[in-house]
Amino acid sequence: MPFAASVGLGLALRFLVPIPAGITLQAWSLLSIFVSAIAGAARLPAAAWSAVSPRGSIFSTVSE
Secondary structure: OHHHHHHHHHHHHHHOOOOOOOOOHHHHHHHHHHHHHHHHHHHOOHHHHHHHHHHHHHHOOOOO
16 A cells, blocks of 8 residues: 555656746656655655566656
8 A cells, every 4th residue: 555655656747746947757757766766765664665666667757
């Protein structure tokens, strides 16, 4: 459940919250990944979340 809540928070931020003026889509996507990582770090063991979080930006192709 903590994993789903953390990922859901990041997805909600990315797709449901309007992007502020002056912020690029790539920057907003990276912020949502960062928020999800911080939320997950508070709920999951550090080793598990540190392995999962970087994959979010890699597989979403935001870091290109």
